Amino acid sequence: MLRVDVSKQLGEFSVEVSFASEGRVTGLFGASGAGKTSLINMIAGLLRPDRGIIAVDGEALDDTAGGLHVPAHRRRIGYVFQDARLFPHLDVRQNLDYGRRMNRLAEDPALQARVTDLLDIGGLLDRRPGRLSGGERQRVALGRALLAQPRLLLLDEPLGSLDEERKVEILPYLERLRDEASVPMVYVSHDAGEMRRLATQVVMLRRGRVIAFGGPEVLPSTAANPAG
Template sequence: MLRVDIEKQLGEFSLSASFTSEGRVTGLFGASGAGKSSLINMIAGLLQPDRGTISIDGEILDDTKKGIHIPAWRRRIGYVFQDARLFPHLNVAQNLDYGRRMNGIADDPAQRRRVTDLLDIGHLLSRRPGKLSGGERQRVALGRALLSKPRLLLLDEPLGALDEGRRAEILPYLVRLRDEARIPMVYVSHDPAELRQLATQIVLLKNGRVTSFGGVKVLAG
């Protein structure tokens, strides 16, 4: 369960959001500038709220009254950005292993096989990122995040930099991830069709405020 109740002033922009989600995929939906990326960065621990609390499954990550701010690297949260951010000098296998090693997690060959099978990237392991398509790079980025064994996965417009064909290629993998990996996700998008296919709950943001929260039906409003 993800609980968010925060306020943040970012220059002239004011963000105020409160919601509790038990969904497998919580979609953050809104136009550019609505506050989606700032909100997801606070959940990740990259930004601190000015006021409020953030918790996952009862564990407090931020509580401004109590002076609690768990640093990002201790939150056990995976983050996939719009650009895959793979290391160009490492091959796919080494990129996949990076998150595990940086988090001091023991190697788990069975888990690695499950993830590479889930995302259909086993045949890419010896390639460098420069030899991958945009969709392949995003699948590797997803794999790297999963192999760090997160309790929550954050995806900030992961299909935003892809053309329509690549988006259609990778969306089924995200649906499979939702249904098989059993890791809750927060998914940022301004594409309602994408969220209708993927999300189980929607947080609708407008001008830094939550204007609606519920099932995908809120996208029709």
């Protein structure tokens, strides 16, 4: 379970959000400026809330009343950004292994094989990122995050920089992650169709506040973005 009950002042903008989700994929949905990235950065530990608590499976990562703030590198949370952020001087195999080495985890050939198969990246292992398509780079970024063995995976608009053809290519892999991987995810998007396909629970945000929470049925009936 992911529990979030936080507030944060960011200049003239403020985030005041409270929800608890047991969904395999918790969607953070809203227009640009709704507070989605600020919220996901608080969950990641990159941004510290002014007040409140963030907990994963009953373990507090932030608790301002108790003076607790677990730093990002100790949270065991994977983060996949809109741009894949692969290391250009490393090949795919080395990029995939980076998270494991940084977290000082033992090699797990079975997990490596499972993730490589899940994301269909076995044929890319010897390539450098510059020789990959946008969709391939995002699949490698997903693999790198999974091989760090996170307790939670954050995806911040992972399809946002891709054209429609690449989005169609990668969406089935995200659905496979949801259905076959054992890692719960928080998925950020302003695209209602994308969210409807992937999310099992949705937190709908507007101007830093929750305006709806529930299953995908809370999403707007058309693909039009909600007011920010």
